[in-house]
Amino acid sequence: MSDIENIDSEMRRKRKICVVIIGRANYGRIKTALEAIRKHPDLELQIIGGSSLLLERHGKGVEVMRAEGFEVDHEAYMAVEGETPLTMAKSVGLGILEITNALNRLKPDVVLTIADRFETIATAIAASYMNIPVAHTQGGEVTGSIDEHVRHAVTKLAHIHFPATQLSGERLIKMGEEPDTVHVTGCPAIDIVAQMDRNFTPEEIEQLGYQGVGPKVDVTKPYVLMMQHPVTTEYGSGHDQVMETVEAIKMTGMQAIALWPNIDAGSDQISKALRIFREFNPEVPVRFYKNFPPETYARVLANAACAVGNSSSFIREGSYLGTPAIIVGTRQHNREHGRNVLMDVPHDRQAIFEALQRQLANGRYESDPVFGDGRAGERIAEILARAEFRVQKSITY
Numbered sequence: 061m062s063d064i065e066n067i068d069s070e071m072r073r074k075r076k077i078c079v080v081i082i083g084r085a086n087y088g089r090i091k092t093a094l095e096a097i098r099k100h101p102d103l104e105l106q107i108i109g110g111s112s113l114l115l116e117r118h119g120k121g122v123e124v125m126r127a128e129g130f131e132v133d134h135e136a137y138m139a140v141e142g143e144t145p146l147t148m149a150k151s152v153g154l155g156i157l158e159i160t161n162a163l164n165r166l167k168p169d170v171v172l173t174i175a176d177r178f179e180t181i182a183t184a185i186a187a188s189y190m191n192i193p194v195a196h197t198q199g200g201e202v203t204g205s206i207d208e209h210v211r212h213a214v215t216k217l218a219h220i221h222f223p224a225t226q227l228s229g230e231r232l233i234k235m236g237e238e239p240d241t242v243h244v245t246g247c248p249a250i251d252i253v254a255q256m257d258r259n260f261t262p263e264e265i266e267q268l269g270y271q272g273v274g275p276k277v278d279v280t281k282p283y284v285l286m287m288q289h290p291v292t293t294e295y296g297s298g299h300d301q302v303m304e305t306v307e308a309i310k311m312t313g314m315q316a317i318a319l320w321p322n323i324d325a326g327s328d329q330i331s332k333a334l335r336i337f338r339e340f341n342p343e344v345p346v347r348f349y350k351n352f353p354p355e356t357y358a359r360v361l362a363n364a365a366c367a368v369g370n371s372s373s374f375i376r377e378g379s380y381l382g383t384p385a386i387i388v389g390t391r392q393h394n395r396e397h398g399r400n401v402l403m404d405v406p407h408d409r410q411a412i413f414e415a416l417q418r419q420l421a422n423g424r425y426e427s428d429p430v431f432g433d434g435r436a437g438e439r440i441a442e443i444l445a446r447a448e449f450r451v452q453k454s455i456t457y
Contacts, residue, residue, distance in 0.1 A: 074104040077195075077444055078168035080136075080159060080183040082111035083322060084121040085373070086174050088354035090197065092251035092437030093172075094130060102445045108162050110136030110155065111179045112323040119320070119351020128353070134162035138179065143327040145295055148178055148206075155182030163190055170195055170444060173218070176203070176211035178292075178324065184217040193449035194218040197440070198247065200228030200235075203372075204393035206292040206324075219449055222440050224250075224376070224431045227396055238454060245439040246432020252354055253377045254434025258362040267356065268317075274338055274347040277315045284309055284316040284416070285360060286346075288369035290326030291391045298329035301407045305368060305388055306337045306346065308412035312420075315345035317360060319352075366419045368412065375401055379428040384419035388412060398428030 077097050081087050098105045109125065109132040112118040122132055136158035140147040159182055163171065171187035173180050175198040187194045196218035199211060212235070215221065221237060223229040224247035232242045260268075260279055269276055277283055288305055290298045302321075309316050321330040334348060352360060358377060361367060367374040367385040370392055374385035379398030386402045393404060405415045 072102070074102055075170065075445060076104045076106055076166070076168040077170050077172055078106040078108060078133075078163065078166055079172045079174075080108045080110065080180075081113055081125070081174065082109075082155075082177055082179040082183075083113050084119055084124075084351045085322065086177060087113070087121055087125060088252065088357065088373075089247065089249050090172075090174050091128075091354050092248045093197075093440045094437075096437040096441035097444065098130075100441045100445055103441060106133045106166050106168055107131065108134045108136055108159060108166075110158065111139045111151065111177075115139060115323075117320075117350070118323060121351055124351070124353050133166055136162055138182070139323060143290075143323060143325055143329075145292065145325045148292070148325045152178060152182045155179050156186050159183055159186040160190065163187060163192060168192060170220075170449065172197070172444070173214060174198065176201070176207040176214070177322075178206055178210055180214055181210050181217075184214045188217045191451050193220065193451055195220045195222065195440075195444060197222045197245075198224050198228070200231040201225075201396065202231075202394045204291065204293065204390040207391075219451065219453060220443070220447055222436075222443070224436070225396055243439070243443050245443070246434075246436035247376055248432075248436045248440065249354075249373065249377055250380050250429070250432035251434050251437050253358045253362065253380050254432075256355055256358055258359055258381075260359050260363070264356050264359065268360075272347045272349040275315070275343075275345040277317055277345065277347045279360075279363060282314060282365040283363075284312065284314050285319075285364035285367040286316055286369050287319040287321075287367075287371040287373070288330065288388065289321045289371065289391060290324040290330055291370070291389060292325045294390070295326050296329070297407075298326040299333040301389060302330045302333045303337065304407045304409045305412055306334070307409040308416060309346065309368065310341065310344050311409065311413045312416055314365070316347070317364075318346050318348045320348065320350050366416055368416060376431045379430050380432070382425040382427050384422055384425065386412065386415045386419060396430065398425070398430050400425040400428065
């Protein structure tokens with residue numbers, strides 16, 4: 061390359077990509093894309109951190125991000141206390157205000173929003189109303205709860221789409237999105253599990269030992285992983301629902317790792333139930349944690365004898381890892397999944413226990429790359445660098 065070409069290259073303005081991250085799972089779902097955007101010569105990474113990502117009681121994931129080298133350009137405090145349908149709606153309204161202020165200051169060329177968390181719609185509304193192109197990951201999927209509504213609403217506000225699976229991409233086109241804006245990239249969360257060493261590091265074993273509360277778990281021996289979030293369309297049922305799950309784990313006699321629920325309406329009900337269970341069952345070998353860095357969580361999932369609850373990670377990363385998984389209730393109803401999952405098990409301790417026995421007896425499954433092959437992050441960065449964005453959408457029906 062000549063000196064003139066070098067100067068031209070340095071003077072060429074980079075396209076500013078602003079990624080809005082609102083929770084621990086959000087970060088794991090986009091981390092490899094953040095890395096790829098940061099490394100790309102034609103892109104500049106901006107990050108807005110908001111909602112539960114900033115809260116201590118949810119593990120303060122923003123500190124994990126910073127420890128891993130990511131600069132957060134704006135902190136958007138938008139989570140209204142209460143974890144009820146009312147506070148969810150208010151959080152979205154506050155999120156629109158906070159994110160709008162951040163976008164006005166940062167002036168990105170493209171805003172990237174992630175998946176289907178209820179706060180995600182605040183990002184899409186703020187950016188689209190400001191005539192900033194919106195890129196959206198994991199659109200076109202089908203599930204239960206409020207996530208179903210949010211995901212498709214964000215699709216209609218978005219200008220470019222990064223679905224995780226071929227079937228999801230086809231759904232987006234059926235919804236009227238232009239085929240040349242739909243790019244099946246896979247899910248960046250799969251990149252982490254595809255590239256990592258699945259063995260725990262000594263530092264992680266130490267971390268698992270001194271963090272959390274409850275009896276210590278020996279991760280060199282079989283354990284169950286539990287993570288159960290509220291089902292917002294079944295608000296008021298979370299306490300009883302999660303009690304059935306932890307009682308089923310108790311029936312197995314196995315040690316278990318349990319992660320705290322997300323911030324959806326009903327989170328307090330589940331948290332209260334877990335505290336009550338812990339208080340009245342101190343001898344049961346379940347250890348409770350707020351949050352893990354993405355790689356640590358991936359290794360916890362990879363080495364689990366079985367995962368139980370309703371986390372989409374059991375379906376996404378779990379399918380690639382071959383971890384036996386049980387999805388309890390309707391939160392993931394109709395979601396595309398691999399062979400490793402037993403879906404829609406009812407909130408009944410005996411039914412959950414029997415499903416656990418079945419999955420434990422089966423053991424590990426073969427890897428199923430339904431949600432990606434481990435290169436989603438680099439694909440997303442490359443498309444963001446070269447795509448032509450049209451703020452005025454042309455929808456076909």
